[in-house]
Amino acid sequence: MRSLFFFCLCVTVSGNENGFDYIEDSYRKYANKNTDPCDNFYRHACPLGSPDGLLFEVFSNFFKEKLEKLPNLLNQYSIAFDFREIEKLNGPIKQLADLYQDLCEKEGNTSLLLEQLEPYFSQFPNTCNGQACLLYIQKDPDCQRGADNLRGTIRRFPKIHESYSKFSKAFRKFLTVIKVLYVHVEENVQNGLQQTKYLLAEIKEIVHDWIKSTPWAINNNVEDATIAAISPTIIQENYTDTWRSSIEELGELDISYKECKSRYNNFEKANVLCFFLVAMKYNDLAPSEFFTETETFISHPYIGLSFENYYIAQHSQNMASKIGYVGFTIGHELSHILIKSTVGDYLTYFSKAAKVCIQNQFNSTCEEFKEESCVTGDHQLDDNGADILGAQLAYYVLERHFGDDLMEIHKSLGIPQQQLFFYAIAYMFCDVSIVSRFYDQKYCLQGNAGKTSINHDGTLDEHSADYTRVNAVMSQLPGFQKAFECSEDSRMITSATEQCDIYGKNAPENKRH
Ligand SMILES: [Zn+2]
Numbered sequence: 115m116r117s118l119f120f121f122c123l124c125v126t127v128s129g130n131e132n133g134f135d136y137i138e139d140s141y142r143k144y145a146n147k148n149t150d151p152c153d154n155f156y157r158h159a160c161p162l163g164s165p166d167g168l169l170f171e172v173f174s175n176f177f178k179e180k181l182e183k184l185p186n187l188l189n190q191y192s193i194a195f196d197f198r199e200i201e202k203l204n205g206p207i208k209q210l211a212d213l214y215q216d217l218c219e220k221e222g223n224t225s226l227l228l229e230q231l232e233p234y235f236s237q238f239p240n241t242c243n244g245q246a247c248l249l250y251i252q253k254d255p256d257c258q259r260g261a262d263n264l265r266g267t268i269r270r271f272p273k274i275h276e277s278y279s280k281f282s283k284a285f286r287k288f289l290t291v292i293k294v295l296y297v298h299v300e301e302n303v304q305n306g307l308q309q310t311k312y313l314l315a316e317i318k319e320i321v322h323d324w325i326k327s328t329p330w331a332i333n334n335n336v337e338d339a340t341i342a343a344i345s346p347t348i349i350q351e352n353y354t355d356t357w358r359s360s361i362e363e364l365g366e367l368d369i370s371y372k373e374c375k376s377r378y379n380n381f382e383k384a385n386v387l388c389f390f391l392v393a394m395k396y397n398d399l400a401p402s403e404f405f406t407e408t409e410t411f412i413s414h415p416y417i418g419l420s421f422e423n424y425y426i427a428q429h430s431q432n433m434a435s436k437i438g439y440v441g442f443t444i445g446h447e448l449s450h451i452l453i454k455s456t457v458g459d460y461l462t463y464f465s466k467a468a469k470v471c472i473q474n475q476f477n478s479t480c481e482e483f484k485e486e487s488c489v490t491g492d493h494q495l496d497d498n499g500a501d502i503l504g505a506q507l508a509y510y511v512l513e514r515h516f517g518d519d520l521m522e523i524h525k526s527l528g529i530p531q532q533q534l535f536f537y538a539i540a541y542m543f544c545d546v547s548i549v550s551r552f553y554d555q556k557y558c559l560q561g562n563a564g565k566t567s568i569n570h571d572g573t574l575d576e577h578s579a580d581y582t583r584v585n586a587v588m589s590q591l592p593g594f595q596k597a598f599e600c601s602e603d604s605r606m607i608t609s610a611t612e613q614c615d616i617y618g619k620n621a622p623e624n625k626r627h
Contacts, residue, residue: 117293121561124457128361131458133141133425133428133429134429135421135429135430135431135435136169136172136425136426136429136430136439136541137430137432137435137438137439137534137537137538137541138430138431138432138435138527138534140168140172140537140541140544141159141534141537141541142527143546144159144160144161144164144165144168144274145158145159145537146161147162148297149161150604151533151536151600151606152595152598152599152600152601152604152605152606152607153604153606154483154579154581154585154605154606155536155540155584155585155588155594155598155606156483156540156543156580156584156585157483158580159537159540159541159544159584160192160535160540160541160543160544160546161304162546163546164544164546164605165544165546166545166546167545168541168544168545169189169541169542169543169544170407170408171553173407173408173421173422173425174407174408177293177294177297177407177421180297180300180301181293181296181297181447183309184296184297184300184390187292187296187377188289188292188293189367190267191364191365191367192367192368192371192372192375193364193367193371193372193389193392194289194364194368195392196371196385196389197285197286197289197389199385200282200385200386200389201282201286203386203611205275205278205279206268206278206387206389206390207265207268207269207275208265208384209383209384209386209387210227210231210264210265210268210386210387210390211261211262211264211265211268212261212383212386213227213383213384213386214227214228214257214260214261214264215252215257215258215260215261216383218252218257218260218261218425219257222381224251224252224260225249225252226250226377226378227387228249228251228252228264228393229249230250230387231264232247232248233394234271234274234394235248235267235268235270235271235274236248238292246378246502246503248264251263251264274394277393277394277397277433278393278394280391280397281393281394281396281397281399282393283474284399284400284401285367285393285399287359287401288363288364288399288401290362290401290403291402291405292357292360292361292364293354293404294405294407294421295353295357295360295379295405296357297421298353298357298405298421298424299354299357301425303421303424303425303427303428305427305428306423306424306425306426306427306428306429307349307351307353307424309427309428309436309440309446310349310351310419310424310427310440311349311351313427313437313440313441313444313511314347314348314349314417314444314448314512315419315513316444316514317441317444317448317507317508318344318345318347318448318505320510320511321344321452321507321617322341322344324617325337325340325341325617325619326341327618327619328617328618328619328621329621329623329624330463330465330467330468330621330622330623330624331463331617333623333624334463334624336461336462336463339461339462339463340452340461340466343451343452343461344413344451346415346521347414347416347417347448347451348415348416348417349416349417349418349419349444350404350416350417350418351419353405356402356404356405358533360401360402361421363399367392367396367399370391370392370395371388371389371392371397372422374387374388374392377389382573386396387397403418404416404418405418405420405421406418406420406421407420407422408420408421409424410423410443410447412447412448412450412451414451414460417444417447417448419443419444420442422517423439423440423443426439426440426538427440430538432524432531432534433512433515433516433531434512434516434532434533434534434535434538435534435535435538435603436538437508437511437512437515437535437538438508438512438534438536438538438539439534439538439539440540441507441508441511441540442504442505442508442538442539442542443504443514444504444508445503445504445505445506445508446500446501446503446504446505447499447500448504448506448507449499449501449503449504449507450496450497450500452499452500452503452616452617453472453491453495453496453499453500453503453616455469455492455496455499456496459496464621465616465621465624466501466623466624467622468499468614468616468621468622469495469499471493471611471612471614471616471622472495472498472499472502472614473490473495473498474489474611474612474618475489475498475502475586475589475590475610475611475614476494476498476578476582476586478586478589478609478610478611479582479585479586479589479609479611480578480579480582480586482585482605482608483581483582483585483609484603485578485579485581487579488579488582489578489579490578490582491575494561494576494577494578496576497578498578498583498586499616501583501586501587502586502587502590502614502616503616503617505539505587505590505591506590506591506616509535509591509593510534512593512627513593516531516532519531520532520593520597521595521596521597523566526595530597532593532597533597533598535593535597536588536591536594536597536598539584539587539588540584543580543584544580545580548620585606585609588606589607589610589611590608590610590613590614592613594606595607
C-alpha cells in the first residue's frame with residue numbers, strides 16, 4: 115500500500131497547477147513569525163487579527179468567484195430560476211387563494227386549479243366527487259368570497275404545509291449541492307480525490323497493525339471486532355455520478371413544473387401552485403449530504419470529505435501539508451469509530467485508561483491556554499480522542515513518507531518541511547471570534563476559537579474550542595517538540611500530560627478481572 119501511495123505522490127508532488135496552496139499561503143500571510151511556536155502554537159499560527167474562520171472564508175470566496183465565472187447553470191431550469199422568488203413567500207396558502215381569485219376574475223379556468231388542489235385539501239379525497247369537495251367554490255360568483263373560502267380550507271391542513279416546507283428546504287439544499295458539485299466537476303479534483311483514497315487505505319493499514327498489537331484489545335479479545343468496525347469505511351467520493359444524477363433529477367422536476375406552468379399559459383401567479391404540486395409529487399427529495407464546501411463528517415461506513423480536502427491534496431506543493439491537512443482529517447473521522455464514549459458506539463470494548471488520558475490532555479491544554487472559557491465535558495471525549503488519535507495516525511504516515519528527511523529545509527519558506535504538517539492542522543481551525551458562529555454543529559472540523567459553543571438546546575457542543583484542539587494535539591505529538599526544537603520548559607511542552615497511546619504496543623494493558 116505504501117508503494118502505491120508513494121507512486122501517486124511522486125506524480126503529483128509538483129502540485130499547484132493553476133491552483134493555490136492553502137497551507138503555504140496561510141503560513142506566509144498569517145503565522146506570526148515574531149512569536150515562539152512552542153509558547154502557544156495556536157495563536158502563533160492564527161494570531162488575533164487574522165481572518166475569522168479562515169478556512170471558511172477562503173473556500174467560500176473561492177466557490178463564489180468560481181460560480182460567478184461559470185455560466186449560470188441553474189437559471190436554465192425554470193423551477194430553480196423561479197424558486198428565488200417563491201422561497202421569499204411565506205408558504206403557499208395566500209398565493210393559492212390569490213391565484214383562484216385572479217383566475218376567477220379574469221374568467222380563467224378555476225376548475226383545473228380546484229381539481230389539482232382537491233387531493234391535498236379535501237377531507238375525503240378518495241371518496242368525494244369533485245363537486246362536493248372544492249369545485250363547489252366556483253359556483254359562487256363572488257370571486258373574493260370564493261378565495262376566502264379556499265384560503266380557510268387550505269389552512270385546515272397543517273400536514274400538507276409541513277410537507278411543503280420540508281420539500282422547500284430540501285430543494286434549497288438540493289440547489290446548493292448542485293452548485294458545490296458543479297465546482298467539483300469544473301475544478302476536476304480527481305487527482306486530489308485519488309490521493310485521499312490512498313491516504314485512507316494507508317491509514318487503515320496502520321490502524322489494523324496498531325489494533326493487533328494493542329494490549330487492552332488483546333487482553334479483552336476485541337482485536338477482530340475493532341478491526342471489523344473500521345474495515346468497511348470508505349470515502350463517499352463519487353461526485354461525478356452524484357452530479358449527473360442530481361442534474362437528471364432537477365431536469366425531471368423542471369419538466370413537471372413546466373408542464374404545470376404551460377397549463378396556465380405560463381401565468382406568473384401560477385408559479386407557487388406549480389411548485390406546490392411538484393413538492394407534493396416529489397416529497398421524498400433527498401439531496402446528497404456528502405458534498406460540501408468545508409464540512410467533513412463520518413456517517414459509518416461513509417466518510418464525507420469536503421471539497422477543500424480534495425483541493426488541498428491536489429494543489430499543495432509539499433507532502434507535509436497534504437498529510438497534515440488531509441491525513442489528519444481522515445485520521446480524525448476514522449478515529450470516531452475507534453473511540454468508544456457511549457454504549458451505543460461501534461466498539462464493544464474500549465480502554466478506560468485511554469479515556470482518562472485523552473481528557474487529561476484536553477483539560478491541561480484548556481487550563482494553560484484558556485481564552486474565554488475552558489470546558490472538558492464527558493460528551494467531548496469522542497471528538498477529543500478523534501483529534502489525538504487522528505493526529506497520531508497522520509504523523510505516522512508523515513514519518514513513513516519522509517523517513518530521514520523530516521527536518522529537511524523547505525526551499526522557499528526556510529523552515530523544516532515537516533513544520534508544514536503542524537501548520538496544516540492549525541489552518542483547519544483558525545478563528546479569532548470569541549462569539550459562537552456555528553450553532554448546532556454537526557460537522558467535525560469547524561469550531562470556535564475561544565470557547566466551546568453552546569447549542570440551541572443549551573447543551574455544550576461536542577467539539578472543544580479550537581485553541582484547545584490544536585494545542586492539545588500538538589502536545590501529544592512528540593514530533594512537534596522535535597520539529598520546532600521546543601525547550602522542556604516551553605508552555606506547549608509543560609502542558610503536555612502523559613503520552614496517550616490509545617492503540618499500539620504502548621497502549622495500556624487493561625486486563626479484564
Ligand atoms: Zn469529529
